[in-house]
Amino acid sequence: xxxxxxxxxxxxxxxxxVLMLTAAAPFAxxxxxRWDIRSGSEQQLALERRTYLFSTLLSFVFVIQLAALxxxxxxxxxxxxxxxxxxxxxxxxxxxxxxxxxLISQMGVFFLAAMxxxxxxxxxxxxxxxxxxxxxxxxxxxxxxxxxxxxxELQYFLGLKANVITSCCGSLFSGxxxxxxxxxxxxxxxxxxxxxxSGLTAATGLxxxxxxxxxxxxGYLLAAASAAGFVAAIIGVLSFISLYIYEHPHHHCPFCxxxxxxxxxxxxxxxxxxxxxxxxxxxxxxxxxARVRSLASVIPxxxxxxxxxxxxxxxxxxxxxxxxxxxxxxILIEH
Amino acid sequence: xxxxxxxxxxKQRHLIDFTLASLGxxxxxxxxxxxxxxxxxxVLASLALFTNALRTEATFVLAGSPEVILQRMVAGxxxxxxxxxxxxxxxxxxxxKKEGRLWGYYYDPVVNANYTFMxxxxxxxxxxxxxVGATLARAxxxxxxxxxxxxxxxxxxxxxxxxxxxxxxxxxxxxxxVLVSEADFRAFFEYPAGHYTDIALSVANPxxxxxxxxxxxxxxxxxxxxxxEEVLRTYQSVFDWREGIVLTVLSGAIxxxxxxxxxxxxxxxxxxxxxxxxxxxxxxxxxxxxxxKLWEGLLISLTAFLLGFVGAYIHVFHFGAPIFEPVLKGWxxxxxxxxxxxxxxxxQIATLFFFTVFPYTAAVLVPIWRAAITDPDAVMR
Numbered sequence: 001x002x003x004x005x006x007x008x009x010x011x012x013x014x015x016x017x018v019l020m021l022t023a024a025a026p027f028a029x030x031x032x033x034r035w036d037i038r039s040g041s042e043q044q045l046a047l048e049r050r051t052y053l054f055s056t057l058l059s060f061v062f063v064i065q066l067a068a069l070x071x072x073x074x075x076x077x078x079x080x081x082x083x084x085x086x087x088x089x090x091x092x093x094x095x096x097x098x099x100x101x102x103l104i105s106q107m108g109v110f111f112l113a114a115m116x117x118x119x120x121x122x123x124x125x126x127x128x129x130x131x132x133x134x135x136x137x138x139x140x141x142x143x144x145x146x147x148x149x150x151x152x153e154l155q156y157f158l159g160l161k162a163n164v165i166t167s168c169c170g171s172l173f174s175g176x177x178x179x180x181x182x183x184x185x186x187x188x189x190x191x192x193x194x195x196x197x198s199g200l201t202a203a204t205g206l207x208x209x210x211x212x213x214x215x216x217x218x219g220y221l222l223a224a225a226s227a228a229g230f231v232a233a234i235i236g237v238l239s240f241i242s243l244y245i246y247e248h249p250h251h252h253c254p255f256c257x258x259x260x261x262x263x264x265x266x267x268x269x270x271x272x273x274x275x276x277x278x279x280x281x282x283x284x285x286x287x288x289x290a291r292v293r294s295l296a297s298v299i300p301x302x303x304x305x306x307x308x309x310x311x312x313x314x315x316x317x318x319x320x321x322x323x324x325x326x327x328x329x330x331i332l333i334e335h
Numbered sequence: 336x337x338x339x340x341x342x343x344x345x346k347q348r349h350l351i352d353f354t355l356a357s358l359g360x361x362x363x364x365x366x367x368x369x370x371x372x373x374x375x376x377x378v379l380a381s382l383a384l385f386t387n388a389l390r391t392e393a394t395f396v397l398a399g400s401p402e403v404i405l406q407r408m409v410a411g412x413x414x415x416x417x418x419x420x421x422x423x424x425x426x427x428x429x430x431x432k433k434e435g436r437l438w439g440y441y442y443d444p445v446v447n448a449n450y451t452f453m454x455x456x457x458x459x460x461x462x463x464x465x466x467v468g469a470t471l472a473r474a475x476x477x478x479x480x481x482x483x484x485x486x487x488x489x490x491x492x493x494x495x496x497x498x499x500x501x502x503x504x505x506x507x508x509x510x511x512x513v514l515v516s517e518a519d520f521r522a523f524f525e526y527p528a529g530h531y532t533d534i535a536l537s538v539a540n541p542x543x544x545x546x547x548x549x550x551x552x553x554x555x556x557x558x559x560x561x562x563x564e565e566v567l568r569t570y571q572s573v574f575d576w577r578e579g580i581v582l583t584v585l586s587g588a589i590x591x592x593x594x595x596x597x598x599x600x601x602x603x604x605x606x607x608x609x610x611x612x613x614x615x616x617x618x619x620x621x622x623x624x625x626x627x628k629l630w631e632g633l634l635i636s637l638t639a640f641l642l643g644f645v646g647a648y649i650h651v652f653h654f655g656a657p658i659f660e661p662v663l664k665g666w667x668x669x670x671x672x673x674x675x676x677x678x679x680x681x682x683q684i685a686t687l688f689f690f691t692v693f694p695y696t697a698a699v700l701v702p703i704w705r706a707a708i709t710d711p712d713a714v715m716r
Contacts, residue, residue, distance in 0.1 A: 003579035005383065006682060009689035016697055052621050053704040056629075060700060064693060071685050078682050082568055084545070124622065 007157050013068045014150040017061045021143050024054045028136035037128050051132065055120050058139070062113035063248035069106050071152075076103075077258055079160075089255035098156035105149040110274070111281055112142060118282030119289070122302050126294040134273040134289075189332045199225075199232025200318050207280060207311035214300045215309070216287045222307055225283020229314060230277040237269065241321050244328035268320050276313025279306040336376035339559045346686050347630075350623070354630045357610070369601050369639050375592045376643025376691050377650070378585065378658075383683040384647055385656040386578040393570040393589055396507050397563055401535035402544050404561045405551060413559075418529030420555075429543040435531030437520050441485065441513070446474045452513045454520035462516045464498040470510035472500045487523050497520070503672075510671035569679075581662055582690075589690060600702035611646075611706055612714035621677040624707035632699050644687075652677045 027050055036044055076089035076099070086092050093099030116138055123131040187195075203225040210218040237254050245257050245265055257266035285304040290299045358365050405424075407414050413613055421435055437454035449472060460466060467477055476485060477497050484494040492683065501509045534553075538544050541564075591703040603611075611624055652675055 004575040005578055005582055005690075006686045008579065008582065009686045009693075013689055013693060016693075020697075048537050049621070049708045052625060052708065053701065056625055056704060057700055060696060067685070067689075071682075071689065074685065081571060 006071060010068055010072055011012050014153055015062050016152045017064060017291045020057050020061055020146055021146055025140060025143055027054060028139050031136045032133050033079045035132055057319050059117060062117055065110055065113055066145060069110055077255060090251055090253055095157035098152050102152040102156045105152050109145055110150050111278055115285035116142060118285050122286055122295055122298050125298045128294050130292045130294050131289055181266035187239040189226050189240045192235060195234050196236030200229050200314055203229030204311055204314040207296060207307045210307040210312055211304050216290050219287035219303055222280050226280025233273050240332060241324060243332060244325045244330050247328055247330040272313040276310045280310040293304040350627050351630050354627055358631060361475050369635060371592060371595055372639035373642040375588060376640050377627050377646045379690055380644045380647030380687055382578060382581055382659055383655055383687055384651040385659050386574050387680055387683055388678055390571060391676060391678050400563055402538040402563050403536040403548060405534040406559045408557055408559050416531040416534060423552060427547055429540060429547055430477050431539050432537045434535055436533055436535050438532050439524055449525035450511050450513050454517040455514045457516050460514050460516045462518055463496060465495040466499050466501055466514040467497060468512040468643060469503045469506050479590045489525055489666060493523055506671040507673045527559050589694055593694045595697050596698040597702060600699040603706050608709060608714040611709050612711040616711040621707045625703055628703040630690055632696060636695055
C-alpha cells in the first residue's frame with residue numbers, strides 16, 4: 001500500500017462511516033420490532049429520541065461520502081505520477097482490478113444515500129413518523145452496500161504498488177476497445193450528441209413537469225429519466241464533450257477534464273450533473289409513499305422542490321456542456 | 336409555484352445569528368477549544384504545505400536533468416564506462432544527444448564533507464580553475480579569485496583558482512559541486528583515459544523514454560538505464576512516505592483532540608442546559624437544537640481551520656518550517672540553503688479537512704444529541 005495522507009484520510013472516512021452505520025444497525029432492528037407511535041411507554045420515548053441521533057449520524061455519513069467521492073477521484077488523478085503508464089485517474093484506477101469497481105460502488109452509495117436522505121427528510125416532517133420502519137429497514141439494506149464499498153476501497157488501496165505498468169486513458173477510452181467504456185466512447189459524435197441532448201432534455205422536461213404539477217407518475221418518470229439522463233450525460237462526456245474540451249479528436253477521457261491543465265472544467269460539469277441526478281432520484285424515491293395519509297401534504301412540496309433542483313442542475317449541465325463545445329476550436333462534425 | 340429555498344435559508348440565517356450570540360456569551364470555554372483546534376490544523380497544515388513544497392522543488396530540480404542515465408554494472412556494482420562503449424549504443428531513434436559524463440566524490444577533511452567533482456568541457460571551465468557551489472563556498476569561505484588546494488586520493492597536492500561561485504539560484508543542485516576541466520579531473524583522480532563515469536542521454540518525446548530504455552538494455556545487457564521519471568517517482572513516494580509517517584505519529588494528537596472535543600461538547604454547564612431547556616419550552620424542536628449546535632460546530636471548525644491554515648502558511652513559507660524541517664528535509668553536512676516556493680494545493684486542503692473537521696464533527700455528534708434531547712422541565716426545575 002502507498003503510505004499517503006489522502007489514502008489514509010479516505011480509508012479513515014470510509015471506516016468511520018461503516019462503524020457508525022454498524023452501530024446504528026441494532027437500533028434499526030429495535031425500531032422495526034418495537035416502534036409504536038401511539039404508545040407512551042418509556043421505551044417508545046427512548047426510541048423516538050434516538051431517531052434524532054441516528055438521522056443526524058446518517059446525514060453526516062452521507063455528506064462525508066460525497067466529499068470522499070470527490071477526494072477519491074481527485075487523489076486518483078494526483079497519484080497517476082506514481083504508476084508507469086498512468087497519465088490521469090484512469091491509469092491509477094486501472095492499477096488493479098478493484099479501482100473502477102470501487103469508484104462505481106462509491107457512486108452507487110452516494111445515489112442510494114441521497115434517496116435515503118430524501119425519505120428521511122419527509123418522514124421527519126410528518127407528526128407521526130409513518131416511514132420510520134421502512135427507513136430503518138432500508139438502512140439495514142444500505143449497510144452491506146457501504147461495507148462492500150469500504151472493502152473494495154481497502155482492497156484497491158492495499159493493492160496499489162507503484163511499479164505496476166498500467167494503461168492510460170488513451171487505450172481504455174478508444175473506439176476499438178471492447179469494454180463498455182470503449183463502446184460508449186467509440187460512439188459516433190452525431191448519434192451521441194442526439195442521445196445526449198434528447199436524454200437530458202427529457203430529464204429536464206420531466207423535472208420541470210414534476211416541479212409545476214407533481215403527480216406520482218411524473219415522479220417515477222423523473223427518477224427513471226434522471227438515471228437515463230445520467231447515463232446519457234456520461235456517454236456524452238465520453239464521446240464528444242471531452243473531445244471538444246481537449247480539442248483533440250481521439251482523447252475521450254472523462255477524468256483528464258478534472259486536471260488543472262484544463263482549468264478544472266470537469267468539476268463544472270460533474271457537480272451539477274451529480275446534484276441533479278441525486279435530486280431526481282430522491283424525488284422518485286418519495287413517490288411510493290405519496291398515499292400515506294400524514295405525508296399526503298408533505299411529499300408533493302418536497303418532491304417538487306427536489307424536481308426544481310434537478311431541473312436547475314440539468315439545465316446548468318446542458319448549458320455548461322454546450323458552452324464548452326461552442327467555445328472549443330475543434331471541428332468534429334463538418335457541415 | 337413552490338418557492339425553492341428561501342424560507343429554509345431564512346431559518347438557517349436566524350439559527351446562525353443565534354449561534355454566534357450564544358458563542359459570544361461563553362467566550363472562554365470556546366476560546367480554549369478554538370486554540371486547540373487551530374493548533375492541530377496548524378501542525379497538520381504545516382506538514383502538508385511543507386512536504387508539498389519539497390515535492391514541487393524536487394520536480395523543479397529534476398526537470399533539467401537528462402531523461403536517461405546509463406550506468407555500467409560489473410558484478411552488480413556501478414563500474415566505469417570503458418572506451419568504445421558509447422559507440423556500441425549506436426544510433427537509437429529518438430535520442431537527441433548522448434554524452435559520457437565524468438564525476439566523482441571527494442572527501443574534504445577540513446569540513447568533514449563530501450564534494451561532488453564534475454568535469455566540464457574546456458570552454459566552460461579553463462584548466463587550473465574551478466567553479467564551486469554556493470554552500471561549499473560558504474563552508475570554506477571562498478570567493479572568486481581565491482586559490483584552494485586539495486590533496487588528491489594519491490596524495491599529491493593540486494591547487495585550483497576559483498573562477499566563480501555558482502549562482503545561489505541553483506543551490507539545491509550545486510550545493511557541494513566543484514566543476515573542473517576534463518584534463519584536471521582525469522589528472523586529479525588519476526582516471527583511466529577514455530573511461531567515463533556514466534552516460535547521459537536526452538530524449539525529446541517523453542512517451543519514447545521507456546522504449547529507448549528497453550532498447551538500451553537489450554543492446555548493452557551489462558548496463559542499467561535510470562529514467563528521470565523513475566527518480567521523480569521515488570522522490571514523490573519518499574516525501575509521501577515521510578508525510579505519512581509524521582501523520583501517523585501525529586494521529587495521537589488527533590485522537591487527543593477528538594477526546595477534548597467530545598469532553599467540551601458533553602460537559603454542558605448548568606447555564607447551557609438551562610438555555611436549551613428554555614428554547615425547547617418556547618417551542619424549539621429537538622431537530623432545531625441539533626441544527627443550532629451543528630452550526631456552532633461548523634463555525635468553530637471554519638474559524639479554526641482558517642486560523643490554523645494561515646498560521647501554517649506563514650510558518651512554512653516565511654520561516655521555512657523550523658518545526659518539521661529536521662524530519663522531512665533530510666540531512667547533509669553541506670545542506671543547501673533554499674527558499675520554498677509558496678504552493679497551495681486543493682487536494683491537500685481537502686485531505687486536511689478530513690483529518691481535522693471530520694474527526695471533530697464525528698466526536699461532537701453524540702454529545703450534541705444528548706444535549707438536544709434534554710427535557711425542558713428537567714433543567715428548569
